[in-house]
Amino acid sequence: MxxxxxxxxxGGIAIGRIxxxxxxRQQVRRTRIEDTEAELARYERARIETVNQxxxxxxxxxxxxxxxxxxxxxxxxxxxxxxxxNESVQNMIQSNCINAEFAVAATGDxxxxxxxxxxxxxxxxxxxxxxxxxERIIGNLQGTAKEDKVVGxxxxxxxxxLAPSETVQLDKKLILSFVTIQGSPNSHTAxxxxxxxxxxLVGTSIPPEADLDGKMAIVDxxxxxxxxxPEEGLLREMEGRKEEEVRKRELLLEMKGQESITADGHRIRxxxxxxxxxxxxxxxxxxxxGIGLFRSEFLYLQRDTYPTEDEQFAIYxxxxxxxxxxxxxxxxxxxxxxKQCEYFGLEKEENPALGCRAIxxxxxxxxxxxxxxxxxxxxxxxGRLAIMYxxxxxxxxxxxxxxxxxxxxxxxxTQEIEYGEPEQGIMIETPAAVMMxxxxxxxxxxxxxxxNDLTQYTLAIDRQNQNLEEFYDPHHPAIxxxxxxxxxxxxxxxxxVGICGELGGDREVTDSLLRMGVDELSVSxxxxxxxxxxxxxxxxxxxxxxxxxxxx
Amino acid sequence: xxxxxxxxxxxxxxxxxxxxxxxxxxxEFESNILIRANEKDGDCKRIFTVMALGVKxxxxxxxxxxxxxxDKAFEAVTGFMKEKL
Numbered sequence: 001m002x003x004x005x006x007x008x009x010x011g012g013i014a015i016g017r018i019x020x021x022x023x024x025r026q027q028v029r030r031t032r033i034e035d036t037e038a039e040l041a042r043y044e045r046a047r048i049e050t051v052n053q054x055x056x057x058x059x060x061x062x063x064x065x066x067x068x069x070x071x072x073x074x075x076x077x078x079x080x081x082x083x084x085x086n087e088s089v090q091n092m093i094q095s096n097c098i099n100a101e102f103a104v105a106a107t108g109d110x111x112x113x114x115x116x117x118x119x120x121x122x123x124x125x126x127x128x129x130x131x132x133x134x135e136r137i138i139g140n141l142q143g144t145a146k147e148d149k150v151v152g153x154x155x156x157x158x159x160x161x162l163a164p165s166e167t168v169q170l171d172k173k174l175i176l177s178f179v180t181i182q183g184s185p186n187s188h189t190a191x192x193x194x195x196x197x198x199x200x201l202v203g204t205s206i207p208p209e210a211d212l213d214g215k216m217a218i219v220d221x222x223x224x225x226x227x228x229x230p231e232e233g234l235l236r237e238m239e240g241r242k243e244e245e246v247r248k249r250e251l252l253l254e255m256k257g258q259e260s261i262t263a264d265g266h267r268i269r270x271x272x273x274x275x276x277x278x279x280x281x282x283x284x285x286x287x288x289x290g291i292g293l294f295r296s297e298f299l300y301l302q303r304d305t306y307p308t309e310d311e312q313f314a315i316y317x318x319x320x321x322x323x324x325x326x327x328x329x330x331x332x333x334x335x336x337x338x339k340q341c342e343y344f345g346l347e348k349e350e351n352p353a354l355g356c357r358a359i360x361x362x363x364x365x366x367x368x369x370x371x372x373x374x375x376x377x378x379x380x381x382x383g384r385l386a387i388m389y390x391x392x393x394x395x396x397x398x399x400x401x402x403x404x405x406x407x408x409x410x411x412x413x414t415q416e417i418e419y420g421e422p423e424q425g426i427m428i429e430t431p432a433a434v435m436m437x438x439x440x441x442x443x444x445x446x447x448x449x450x451x452n453d454l455t456q457y458t459l460a461i462d463r464q465n466q467n468l469e470e471f472y473d474p475h476h477p478a479i480x481x482x483x484x485x486x487x488x489x490x491x492x493x494x495x496x497v498g499i500c501g502e503l504g505g506d507r508e509v510t511d512s513l514l515r516m517g518v519d520e521l522s523v524s525x526x527x528x529x530x531x532x533x534x535x536x537x538x539x540x541x542x543x544x545x546x547x548x549x550x551x552x
Numbered sequence: 553x554x555x556x557x558x559x560x561x562x563x564x565x566x567x568x569x570x571x572x573x574x575x576x577x578x579x580e581f582e583s584n585i586l587i588r589a590n591e592k593d594g595d596c597k598r599i600f601t602v603m604a605l606g607v608k609x610x611x612x613x614x615x616x617x618x619x620x621x622x623d624k625a626f627e628a629v630t631g632f633m634k635e636k637l
Contacts, residue, residue: 075568075599078575084600111600120606126568325564381608384563420563421609 001231006179006204008224009190009322011281013242014177014199015235018228019155020213021162028138030102039093043100046140051080053136054165061168069191072164076133085111101141108134119418121382125184132163156217158206158226162189172196177219179204179226184321191324194284197256201226222281255529255536256287262538266514270532271327271522273500277315280322282525287532290327292448292522293388293500294319296372297334300341306368312375320383329386329425329448329498329522332372334358353456358391363400373408380420388425388448393432398443427500429453434482441493448522449486451501455479474502475509484516491517498522505531511538554617554626562637565608570637575599577632583619585629596629 033039054077061070079085085107092103112127112134154174161182167189178193183202193200199221206212206226218227218238227234260270271292272283283291299307299315319328335341336357349355362369376387389401405424412419428434429450441447452463458478461468483499490497498520503509505523510531513521523531560566566574578585578596585596589611594601596615607613613633617626 071569071572075572078572078599082575082599083595084598114600114604118604118606120565120608122564122567123603123606126603129568418608 001234002210002228004179004204004206004210004226004228006201006224006226008221008281009200009202010193010198011221011285012197012199012245013221013238014156014219015238015242016176016217017153017155018158018212018215018217021157021159021166028101028105029099031099032097033093033099034097036094036097039100040090042141043089043093043104043137046100046137047080047086049140050133050137051077053140054080054133057165057168064168064172065192072129073168076129076165079130079133080137101138104134104137104141121184128161128163132165135163136165156219156226158212167192177201177221179206179219181206194324197252197285251529251533252286255532258532258536260289260532260535262514262535262540264539266540268514268518268535269498269520270528270535271329271498271500271520272525272528273522274525277318279525280319284322286525286528288326288525288528290329290520291319291323292329292498292520294328294330295334296330296332297339300333300335301339304343306343306371309371309375309378312372313378316376316379316385317382320379320385323383325384327384327386327423329388329423330376331388331390331427332359332369332376333362334390336361353462359389359397359401360391362389363397366404369404370408373405374412376422377405377408377412377419378417380422381418382420385420386423386425386446388427388446390427390450391429391453392426392440393430394436395439395443398426398440402443428486428497429457429501431458431482434486437486437489438492441490441495444495446496446498447486447490448498448500448520449483451479451483451499451503454482454501455503458482474506479503480509480512483513483518487516487518496520507531507534510534511540514538515540554622555614556617556626556630556633557612557614558630558633558637559612560607560609560637563609565611566602566605566613566637568603571599571602573636574629574632575602577628578625580628581619581621581625583617583622583625585625586616586618588614588616 054073058070058073058077061073088107088110089100089103092098092106093100108130112130115130116124116127118124154176156177156179157170157175158179161180162178175198177198178189178200180189180202181204183189190200190202199219201219201221201224204226212228215228216230218230218235220227220238230238259267261267269289271290272286272288273293274280274283274291275295276298299312316330319330334357335344336346336352336355340346344361346356356364376385379385392398409419423445425444425446425448426433426440427450428437428447430453433440437447455474456463459472459476461472463472487497496519499513499518500522504521505527514535521531562570575597586593587596587602587605589605589607592605594605596602615629
C-alpha cells in the first residue's frame with residue numbers, strides 16, 4: 001500500500017480504480033509559411049471554431065455548476081475576441097511569416113507569463129485560463145481538439161492539473177474523486193469538486209514515476225490522503241465509513257443547493273459555527289452559506305505562548321480562501337470566564353463571568369489585540385472575511401476598537417502590506433448591548449446575537465448550576481423580546497442581524513425568529529441541513545398575526 | 553474629452569468577470585476610452601489590458617473618454633462602475 005498526502009478541498013470517501021488523466025500536449029513546431037493571407041484566414045477559422053466551442057461549454061457548465069462558475073467560459077470567449085491576443089497572433093504571422101500554431105503558442109506563453117508574474121493570487125491563477133484557450137485553438141488548428149477521454153467505469157481521476165474546460169468536459173457520472181498534483185483550493189477543479197460534493201485533493205505529492213493507472217485506491221477527503229492498493233483492513237473500515245456517509249448524504253442530497261426559504265417565501269441565511277480550522281470541511285460538506293462564528297480561541301488555547309501574527313494570518317487566509325467568496329465571520333479572542341490561558345497571566349477573579357474577558361482583555365492589552373487584527377486585515381485581502389467583537393456593552397467600546405483598527409490599517413499601509421476591508425460587527429450578548437442596540441447599530445455593519453451568554457446574563461442564571469433547573473427557561477419571553485428589540489433597532493439603522501447561540505438552531509423558536517426578521521442563523525455544521533429542511537417546511541403567518549404570537 | 557475617477561468598492565476588485573462586463577460596455581462606443589490605475593494605463597476595450605491592471609478594492613481608477621460619442625460612453629461606463637464596482 002502506498003499513501004500520498006494532499007490538501008483536501010472536500011471531505012468524504014471515494015473507493016475505486018484510478019484513472020490517470022493524460023493531457024494530449026500538442027507539439028507545436030515553428031514552420032515558415034509563404035502565404036500569410038491564407039495562414040491568417042486559417043487562424044481566423046480556428047478562432048471562430050474555438051469561440052463556438054466555448055459557447056457550448058458555457059451552456060453545459062451553466063447547467064452543471066451554475067452561472068457563477070460558468071462565467072469563466074464567457075471570459076475565455078472574450079479573451080479570444082480581444083485585440084491584445086489577436087493582434088499579437090496576427091502580427092507574428094504577418095511579420096515573421098510563421099505558422100498560426102506557433103504564433104498562438106507564443107502569444108499564449110507571453111500573456112500567461114504576464115499574469116503568472118502578477119501579485120494577486122487570483123490573477124496569477126488566470127494564467128491557466130490563457131493556457132487553456134491557447135491549447136484549444138491549437139487543437140482546432142491541428143484538427144486534434146480534445147475529447148472527453150474518461151470512459152467506462154466510474155474512477156478516481158488523478159491528473160497533473162485540470163484546466164476548467166477539461167473538468168467541465170468530463171462526464172460527471174464517471175468521476176468518484178479528483179486528485180491533482182498541482183492546483184490550489186481556488187482552482188476550478190476544487191470548486192467543481194465542492195459543487196459536485198465529491199472528495200478531492202489538490203497539491204498531492206505523487207512522484208512522477210508512480211504508476212497508478214488502473215490500481216485500486218481510496219481517497220479520504222477528511223484527512224487528505226490517497227491510499228493506493230489499500231490493505232484489506234483499511235478497505236473494510238473505509239467502506240463502513242462510506243456507508244455511514246451515504247446515509248447522511250441522503251438528507252444532504254435532498255437539501256443541498258436548496259435555498260433556505262420558508263414555504264411562503266421568507267428567506268434567511270444559514271451559516272455555520274466552527275471552532276477550528278479542521279471544521280472547514282464540514283462547513284462545505286453541509287452546504288453552509290457562510291461561517292457565522294469562527295471562534296478564534298483555538299489559536300490561543302492549549303499552548304504556552306501567544307500565537308504570532310503570521311501564524312494567525314495563515315489560518316485566517318485559509319478560511320478566506322476555502323470559503324471562496326462566501327462570508328466568514330471571525331470572532332476576536334474570547335477567553336476569560338470558562339476559557340483560561342496560563343500565559344496571559346490573568347488575575348484570579350471572584351466572578352469570572354462578570355470579569356476580565358473577551359473584548360475587555362483586548363482593550364486592556366492592545367498589543368495582543370493588534371496582532372490578531374493585523375492578521376485578520378491581511379487575510380481579508382484573500383476573501384470575504386468579517387470581524388466580530390465579543391462582550392460589547394457600549395458604543396464607546398466600539399469607538400475605541402475603531403481607533404485601534406484605524407491604527408492597524410495605517411501601519412499596514414505604511415509598511416506597504418496588502419490588506420482588505422472586512423465587515424465589522426459585534427456580538428449582542430449582554431442586556432446592555434440590547435438596550436443600546438440602536439446606538440450600537442450606527443457604529444457597525446452587523447450584529448450577531450450570542451444567546452447563550454445573553455440568556456445567562458438576562459436571567460441571572462448560571463446554566464451549569466443544576467439546582468436552578470426549575471427556574472431556567474431557554475425560551476423565556478425576556479430573551480425573545482430582547483432579540484426582537486435588537487432586530488428592530490438594527491433594521492432601523494440598516495444593518496443585518498444574525499444569531500449564533502444555541503437558540504439559533506432550536507427548532508421550537510425557528511418560526512418566531514423568522515417572523516422577527518432575523519437575517520441569518522448560525523448553527524453547528526451538522527445542524528444546517530436539518531434546519532434548512534425545517535425552514536422550508538415552515539409557513540409564516542401573515543404579518544400582524546405573527547406579532548402577537550412571537551413572544552410566546 | 554471627459555474624465556472620471558472612481559475608487560473601487562467591490563470586495564474582489566476588477567476581477568475577470570467585471571473586467572469582461574466593463575470591456576463589453578466600452579466596446580459599444582466609438583470613442584477612445586483609456587483606463588488608468590496603479591500607474592499603468594491602457595485601452596479599456598481590451599480585456600487583457602484591463603485585467604492586467606490588477607485593480608483591487610480601495611484603489612482609484614481613472615477613465616478618459618475622447619471621441620464623437622464620449623458623453624454617452626461616459627454615462628454608460630461610469631454608471632456601470634458605480635453600480636457594479
